[in-house]
Amino acid sequence: MNSFELAARLRTVLPSNSVLHDTEDLKPYECDGLSAYRQLPMIVALPQTEEEVVEVLRICHASKTPVVARGAGTGLSGGALPHPKGVLLSLAKLKRILKIDPFARTAQVQPGVRNLAISEAAAPYGLYYAPDPSSQIACSIGGNVAENSGGVHCLKYGLTVHNILKLRVITIDGEILEVGGEGLDAPGYDLLALMTGSEGMLGVVTEVTVKLTPRPEKAQVVMAAFNDIRKAGNAVANVIAAGIIPAGMEMMDKITTQAVEEYVHAGYNLDAAAILLCESDGTTEEVAEEIERIGAIMNRSGATEIKASRDEAERLRFWAGRKAAFPAAGRVSPDYYCMDGTIPRKRLADVLSGIEALSSKYGLRCMNVFHAGDGNLHPLILYDANRPGELALAEEFGAQILQMCIKAGGTITGEHGVGIEKIDQMCSQFEASELEIFHAIKAAFDPEELLNPGKAVPALRRCAEHGAMHVHRGEEKFPELPRF
Amino acid sequence: MQYLIDQFADAIRMAAGRNAALHIRGGGTKDFYGNRMIKCGKPASVTHGSHDESEVNILDVASYAGVVDYEPTELVITACSGTRLADLEAELFKHGQMLAFEPPRFGSGATLGGCIATGLSGPRRASAGAARDFVLGVRMLDGKGDDLSFGGQVMKNVAGYDVSRLMTGSMGTLGVLLEVSLKVLPTPATELTLRFRMREAEAIEAMNKWAGKPLPISATCFCDGELTVRLSGAQPAVRAAHARLGGDEITGGGAFWESIREQTHLFFQGEKGGREDKGHNGDKGDKGDKETKGNTPNKDLWRLSIKSTTSPLVLPGKQLIEWGGALRWLIIDAADTDAEAVRSAVRQAASDAGGHAMLFRSDGPRTDVFHPLAPAMMKISRHLKEKFDPKGIFNPGRMYPQI
Numbered sequence: 111m112n113s114f115e116l117a118a119r120l121r122t123v124l125p126s127n128s129v130l131h132d133t134e135d136l137k138p139y140e141c142d143g144l145s146a147y148r149q150l151p152m153i154v155a156l157p158q159t160e161e162e163v164v165e166v167l168r169i170c171h172a173s174k175t176p177v178v179a180r181g182a183g184t185g186l187s188g189g190a191l192p193h194p195k196g197v198l199l200s201l202a203k204l205k206r207i208l209k210i211d212p213f214a215r216t217a218q219v220q221p222g223v224r225n226l227a228i229s230e231a232a233a234p235y236g237l238y239y240a241p242d243p244s245s246q247i248a249c250s251i252g253g254n255v256a257e258n259s260g261g262v263h264c265l266k267y268g269l270t271v272h273n274i275l276k277l278r279v280i281t282i283d284g285e286i287l288e289v290g291g292e293g294l295d296a297p298g299y300d301l302l303a304l305m306t307g308s309e310g311m312l313g314v315v316t317e318v319t320v321k322l323t324p325r326p327e328k329a330q331v332v333m334a335a336f337n338d339i340r341k342a343g344n345a346v347a348n349v350i351a352a353g354i355i356p357a358g359m360e361m362m363d364k365i366t367t368q369a370v371e372e373y374v375h376a377g378y379n380l381d382a383a384a385i386l387l388c389e390s391d392g393t394t395e396e397v398a399e400e401i402e403r404i405g406a407i408m409n410r411s412g413a414t415e416i417k418a419s420r421d422e423a424e425r426l427r428f429w430a431g432r433k434a435a436f437p438a439a440g441r442v443s444p445d446y447y448c449m450d451g452t453i454p455r456k457r458l459a460d461v462l463s464g465i466e467a468l469s470s471k472y473g474l475r476c477m478n479v480f481h482a483g484d485g486n487l488h489p490l491i492l493y494d495a496n497r498p499g500e501l502a503l504a505e506e507f508g509a510q511i512l513q514m515c516i517k518a519g520g521t522i523t524g525e526h527g528v529g530i531e532k533i534d535q536m537c538s539q540f541e542a543s544e545l546e547i548f549h550a551i552k553a554a555f556d557p558e559e560l561l562n563p564g565k566a567v568p569a570l571r572r573c574a575e576h577g578a579m580h581v582h583r584g585e586e587k588f589p590e591l592p593r594f
Numbered sequence: 595m596q597y598l599i600d601q602f603a604d605a606i607r608m609a610a611g612r613n614a615a616l617h618i619r620g621g622g623t624k625d626f627y628g629n630r631m632i633k634c635g636k637p638a639s640v641t642h643g644s645h646d647e648s649e650v651n652i653l654d655v656a657s658y659a660g661v662v663d664y665e666p667t668e669l670v671i672t673a674c675s676g677t678r679l680a681d682l683e684a685e686l687f688k689h690g691q692m693l694a695f696e697p698p699r700f701g702s703g704a705t706l707g708g709c710i711a712t713g714l715s716g717p718r719r720a721s722a723g724a725a726r727d728f729v730l731g732v733r734m735l736d737g738k739g740d741d742l743s744f745g746g747q748v749m750k751n752v753a754g755y756d757v758s759r760l761m762t763g764s765m766g767t768l769g770v771l772l773e774v775s776l777k778v779l780p781t782p783a784t785e786l787t788l789r790f791r792m793r794e795a796e797a798i799e800a801m802n803k804w805a806g807k808p809l810p811i812s813a814t815c816f817c818d819g820e821l822t823v824r825l826s827g828a829q830p831a832v833r834a835a836h837a838r839l840g841g842d843e844i845t846g847g848g849a850f851w852e853s854i855r856e857q858t859h860l861f862f863q864g865e866k867g868g869r870e871d872k873g874h875n876g877d878k879g880d881k882g883d884k885e886t887k888g889n890t891p892n893k894d895l896w897r898l899s900i901k902s903t904t905s906p907l908v909l910p911g912k913q914l915i916e917w918g919g920a921l922r923w924l925i926i927d928a929a930d931t932d933a934e935a936v937r938s939a940v941r942q943a944a945s946d947a948g949g950h951a952m953l954f955r956s957d958g959p960r961t962d963v964f965h966p967l968a969p970a971m972m973k974i975s976r977h978l979k980e981k982f983d984p985k986g987i988f989n990p991g992r993m994y995p996q997i
């Protein structure tokens with residue numbers, strides 16, 4: 111079916127203005143938050159109801175047309191990058207909050223609802239939706255489910271997978287799956303977990319029931335400065351060893367604090383090699399005790415300066431710097447490339463010195479912000495896309511960082527997903543037999559590979575071509591495949 | 595210990611070659627749980643070709659035991675699936691840490707593999723999360739005998755589909771777990787148990803109302819007109835919460851929660867009274883296994899996992915409520931009731947309350963223990979089973995006859 115026929119067919123189930131076909135209308139959908147990759151879709155479909163989603167998928171299935179779901183397009187791995195011969199299925203119009211049940215502490219929402227909108231709707235009841243990605247004003251809950259997004263508070267409050275109860279999912283053949291339930295578990299295989307983080311490869315989420323958490327009575331943050339990144343890393347371990355699970359624990363290196371300080375005036379110590387923000391929340395009594403203990407641990411761990419926020423305004427100011435890391439990167443450099451590896455925390459110092467070495471090798475600066483509590487690194491590689499070759503260098507630099515994360519016993523992505531960006535690194539992280547299981551899972555839902563084809567899991571052939579393969583127990587991977 | 599893995603893989607390949615069933619066995623402590631197993635390989639509905647109907651092989655994984663890696667400050671422990679839960683928990687305890695989902699052991703032989711394969715969680719579940727919430731990674735053998743690793747030892751990992759959590763609660767029907775990495779948490783500095791006299795409806799109301807407030811409640815249990823509540827956390831927080839909630843502090847709180855977790859509480863024995871088993875002590879030793887195994891004969895124990903705010907369920911038998919109202923245990927005299935009528939009434943009540951019902955213990959036929967799946971969900975589940983275990987050798991029928 112050509113694109114005109116397909117558009118006409120889609121217009122039989124959607125209002126005419128919900129099917130976009132002209133190049134200028136398609137343009138806003140050509141990329142997600144990873145703008146280095148751009149591709150126009152053939153058609154954009156904007157259903158407004160679940161029934162319309164079902165109809166669109168049925169048409170695509172019958173005509174063997176690839177479908178890429180899209181929430182708010184803030185993804186950082188190219189997960190929502192359109193397919194040139196496919197339909198981009200935007201869920202943005204499904205943006206109703208269907209129900210807030212304060213007594214059961216749940217919210218039932220459509221996939222296009224913004225993450226922060228849920229917390230805003232729950233606020234009158236003293237409740238909120240705990241996972242708080244930095245993109246929360248913009249990103250959609252459907253995208254959060256597809257990426258299993260986290261936030262700065264996830265060491266204590268969990269990721270998306272820990273905070274959802276139930277999904278409605280439409281499979282590529284238009285069948286409706288009710289996954290999970292209103293209780294705390296569901297019968298059969300845990301498809302709720304399998305769907306979470308599946309990057310739009312298994313089905314389209316049309317409804318999400320999330321858990322709401324009571325807003326803590328009080329939150330307070332300790333800011334500690336260190337003259338050595340190793341000491342800061344040890345301080346994190348010492349906090350955990352003392353039996354404290356902070357509500358948030360974030361680290362920034364010197365180049366980051368300098369970049370953000372200029373921008374938000376958070377009062378950071380600019381000589382410090384690393385700044386640690388460690389938050390406590392809970393009842394007033396609990397927080398008072400914990401903050402005192404955290405301060406003492408920072409002191410023992412060799413902090414050169416320790417400040418506890420004195421009031422809510424100061425707490426927000428301390429956090430403002432951390433939250434401004436991305437925009438600050440955008441201010442100090444024309445472009446930046448955000449990485450997302452996770453490592454066991456004890457390897458932090460090694461990995462950071464490795465990144466420093468790569469930074470001089472590639473001649474590109476790198477800012478490090480770090481979800482220190484759970485080992486999730488976000489190196490921001492600064493580059494200028496207008497300088498020929500710099501993007502390629504930045505990408506190579508990034509790929510090297512991810513290899514380092516794998517070697518350190520970590521992973522290539524903590525929360526941003528594989529998408530199209532890290533597809534080659536998947537070949538390094540997994541064995542052929544493991545990738546085969548991923549393909550088998552995909553085939554259990556979508557045997558014709560129409561949903562988001564080419565993303566998240568590399569074809570075995572691609573891994574052979576990519577070359578940077580993982581040699582495991584001395585064996586070469588895919589010996590049966592030709593080398594290039 | 596690679597030789598053990600090679601042995602398991604050989605056993606898998608051999609079973610697959612002959613379409614023979616392989617019953618994965620950890621400690622055998624949860625034999626009571628799940629469907630009685632079918633003795634052949636591929637379930638009849640999906641089988642092609644012939645197989646030996648009488649052949650059942652037991653794959654005993656208890657020998658593959660031991661802690662692989664444990665770094666308390668990383669909050670992660672990795673252990674072999676045959677490791678006894680008691681050993682694992684003792685190791686964590688030494689470092690002031692715990693498995694926060696409080697897995698029931700149901701006997702001293704319980705293994706990590708069995709704990710993850712059944713996916714069961716104890717009293718702390720409503721506040722801390724379930725077994726699946728703490729699983730970070732697994733190493734496993736699939737139906738081809740391939741040695742596979744998914745997830746890892748880090749807190750956040752979204753590379754590839756979440757196979758580790760899919761394995762959790764899959765009753766050993768998708769593969770043999772070799773190693774599991776779990777997130778662990780510090781044990782609370784203080785715990786305090788309070789008791790309130792209340793009617794059932796009041797208790798459900800109170801549990802849900804309190805759960806909506808920032809209170810350090812870590813477990814709840816309602817039985818026989820008494821609501822028992824555990825508070826956990828820093829001393830000042832626990833004290834302040836006690837002052838706010840009121841209630842009588844009870845001694846022996848630890849033993850009470852242990853009796854709920856291990857189902858040694860009199861309620862689970864199907865006897866009148868339903869007060870905690872005072873004589874019980876936490877560490878049962880080997881002889882404890884028999885005592886903890888199930889209720890008195892001819893009692894069926896149902897587990898209903900439903901929306902927490904559901905009003906008292908009107909069903910025959912006696913109930914005990916946990917998880918802030920989200921878990922309702924129902925014990926029914928199986929002998930003098932119409933089993934079919936009870937079964938459908940229980941299932942209906944659970945479905946109506948947004949959840950599901952499972953026949954947790956029974957001396958009856960135990961053929962459809964788990965709540966039926968919607969056809970679309972069963973279709974996907976069967977596809978998954980066929981991919982992981984093409985010859986249908988792993989625990990056939992233990993979960994559903996079709997998988």
Ligand SMILES: Cc1cc2nc3c(=O)[nH]c(=O)nc-3n(C[C@H](O)[C@H](O)[C@H](O)COP(=O)(O)OP(=O)(O)OC[C@H]3O[C@@H](n4cnc5c(N)ncnc54)[C@H](O)[C@@H]3O)c2cc1C
Nearest residue numbers: 181182183184185189243244250252253256259260310315
């Ligand atoms: C400044 C900035 C800060 C960020 N900070 C964080 C952070 O702190 N933590 C974090 O985890 N992420 C962060 N992100 C990444 C991003 O915001 C998250 O991945 C977010 O969940 C994506 O949501 P989205 O609605 O924009 O999804 P999109 O980008 O539109 O899509 C992401 C993926 O989800 C799929 N998808 C979308 N909706 C559906 C649906 N309804 N059904 C099925 N599949 C669907 C798409 O196909 C795609 O594969 C950040 C991004 C930016 C730009």
Ligand SMILES: Cc1cc2nc3c(=O)[nH]c(=O)nc-3n(C[C@H](O)[C@H](O)[C@H](O)COP(=O)(O)OP(=O)(O)OC[C@H]3O[C@@H](n4cnc5c(N)ncnc54)[C@H](O)[C@@H]3O)c2cc1C
Nearest residue numbers: 618619620621622623624625631675707708711766770771
């Ligand atoms: C002597 C004896 C003979 C038996 N004979 C039969 C028989 O002929 N037919 C029959 O149907 N049953 C039989 N059973 C029961 C059967 O062995 C168990 O129900 C089943 O193997 C579950 O193991 P478990 O309860 O020991 O594991 P538990 O440790 O209690 O585990 C419970 C569940 O987890 C699974 N599991 C445990 N470890 C792993 C792992 N590492 N990877 C994946 N899954 C795992 C188990 O298969 C089971 O589903 C017998 C039991 C015994 C003690």
